Amino acid sequence: MLIIFVRAFILYFLVVVVMRMMGKRQIGQMQPFELVITILIAELAATPMENTAIPLINGIIPILTLLGVQVIVSYLSIKSESVSNIICGKPSIIINKGEIVQSELRRLRINMNDLLEQLRLKEYPNLSDVEFAIMETNGNLSIIPKTSKNKVVLEDLKIDKQQEQLPVTIILDGKLLTKNLDSTDHNMDWLNQQLRKNNISKIEDVFFAFFSSTKEFHIQKRQIS
Amino acid sequence: MKVVIITTIILILFFTGALFFSQYVTINNEKLLTTIDKLDKAILVEDWETAKGHLDNIKEDWNKVNTIYEVLLEHYDIDSVNVSLNKIEKYMEVEERNLIIGEVTQLRFIIDLIKKRETFTLSNLL
Numbered sequence: 001m002l003i004i005f006v007r008a009f010i011l012y013f014l015v016v017v018v019m020r021m022m023g024k025r026q027i028g029q030m031q032p033f034e035l036v037i038t039i040l041i042a043e044l045a046a047t048p049m050e051n052t053a054i055p056l057i058n059g060i061i062p063i064l065t066l067l068g069v070q071v072i073v074s075y076l077s078i079k080s081e082s083v084s085n086i087i088c089g090k091p092s093i094i095i096n097k098g099e100i101v102q103s104e105l106r107r108l109r110i111n112m113n114d115l116l117e118q119l120r121l122k123e124y125p126n127l128s129d130v131e132f133a134i135m136e137t138n139g140n141l142s143i144i145p146k147t148s149k150n151k152v153v154l155e156d157l158k159i160d161k162q163q164e165q166l167p168v169t170i171i172l173d174g175k176l177l178t179k180n181l182d183s184t185d186h187n188m189d190w191l192n193q194q195l196r197k198n199n200i201s202k203i204e205d206v207f208f209a210f211f212s213s214t215k216e217f218h219i220q221k222r223q224i225s
Numbered sequence: 226m227k228v229v230i231i232t233t234i235i236l237i238l239f240f241t242g243a244l245f246f247s248q249y250v251t252i253n254n255e256k257l258l259t260t261i262d263k264l265d266k267a268i269l270v271e272d273w274e275t276a277k278g279h280l281d282n283i284k285e286d287w288n289k290v291n292t293i294y295e296v297l298l299e300h301y302d303i304d305s306v307n308v309s310l311n312k313i314e315k316y317m318e319v320e321e322r323n324l325i326i327g328e329v330t331q332l333r334f335i336i337d338l339i340k341k342r343e344t345f346t347l348s349n350l351l
Binding site: 021052053054055057058061064065067068069071072075 | 232
């Protein structure tokens with residue numbers, strides 16, 4: 001039993017490292033081959049975890065091999081357009097200038113109901129509101145609406161607004177992020193002043209404190225359970 | 226780029242390691258099979274002293290490779306070899322010729338099977 005426990009530990013950390021090295025993508029944004037490799041890695045990790053008769057290396061080697069192949073294929077996809085087209089395919093224009101491209105629908109084996117469902121999910125219930133619809137290589141549908149149906153932005157209203165900055169976390173779960181505090185124009189004295197203003201005696205009593213995009217300081221005390 | 230280089234190096238290491246291990250298994254198992262054949266001949270003529278010597282050689286050679294085999298091969302085969310060796314040793318003590326011959330045949334088969342399984346062939350690949 002101890003063997004299974006330790007194997008699970010080792011394989012868990014291996015899978016975490018491998019998934020990190022594979023890069024940051026959500027399941028819905030993965031290319032098909034990346035999703036297949038993710039599922040394969042899970043399967044390969046499970047087998048030696050539960051069967052101690054199989055050497056641990058029989059799980060480690062295929063996992064690392066898949067990682068290596070996936071990284072190399074991804075790298076080649078970046079470097080070469082033709083490799084990218086073979087591995088990932090090309091985006092397909094399904095609606096072109098308001099007209100459905102029926103040949104593309106047939107080629108992709110998408111029926112009208114599927115297309116209408118996707119459009120509704122993208123908050124375009126009317127086909128007539130869509131100028132272009134593109135089926136991306138990861139299966140997502142991108143919509144470019146007709147100009148008259150575009151959402152209004154500040155530029156349309158000729159409103160000038162200062163560019164927003166990234167929010168900056170200052171305290172996270174009772175821990176002060178000194179680097180982040182240094183990146184703002186404030187110091188510890190100022191922070192302590194803010195804590196006193198909010199009736200908080202020490203940093204450890206703060207659950208979350210941050211500067212918003214508009215440089216406003218927000219602070220939330222830790223709840224005592 | 227760093228990740229690409231690291232993973233490429235890992236792939237190359239695995240490939241060369243696998244080639245090396247395949248050779249290692251072939252060479253060592255051939256040696257074991259040769260000694261098993263000698264053991265078999267000694268048992269057929271009931272030369273128990275010589276047979277004991279050959280069995281000790283087999284056990285010594287097997288223990289040398291066992292440390293690496295345990296890490297890289299499935300345990301079923303390794304356990305089968307260990308069981309066979311123990312049985313042969315016991316049967317030899319009581320000089321039970323017929324049973325030893327059966328066990329030696331099984332031992333030869335398993336060692337040969339391990340060797341064949343680790344060889345890079347189309348049938349293994351498929």
